Amino acid sequence: MAEITRHHTGKRMSQIVVHGDTVYLAGQVGTAGASVAQQTRDCLEKVEALLAEAGSDKTRILQTVIWLADMADFAEMNEVWDAWVAEGAAPARACGEARLATPDYRVELIVTAARG
Structure with missing residues (x-):
């Protein structure tokens, strides 16, 4: 049985x-009140740091789910x-609108x- 660590x-x-x-x-969020672009950059920086801590990196992402407060921000994100x-390492991805x-x-x- 595989171990679970938190x-x-x-x-x-x-x-x-x-x-x-x-x-x-x-779920990772950016700086509250910042632009969609800045919040996206903030999220991605957090993702990279957490993945590194866990022994992974962005080339090993399997799936990403992105929630936008407004789908009108889709292009900016x-x-x-x-x-x-x-x-060459784009993950499976979904994007939707949510409060x-x-x-x-x-x-x-x-x-x-x-990992790995």
Whole structure:
């Protein structure tokens, strides 16, 4: 049976959960009130740091779910995403619209990756 390890664990959630060679990240948000582009960059910086801590990197991302507060921001978010994603290593991805924790958040990313 594969071991489960948790990092940055609070009462409500862990920022990282590792099960075997799979890394699950909690939803990552950017600086509240910043532009969609800046919030996306912030999210991606957090994702990279958490993946590195878990022994992975952006080339090992299996799936990303992106929530936008407004699908009208899709192109602005994608401009940052497209510049960041590793060529030839684009993960499976879904993007939808959702009401986020506060109206100041415009983007949230949820990432699953492989270790190694």
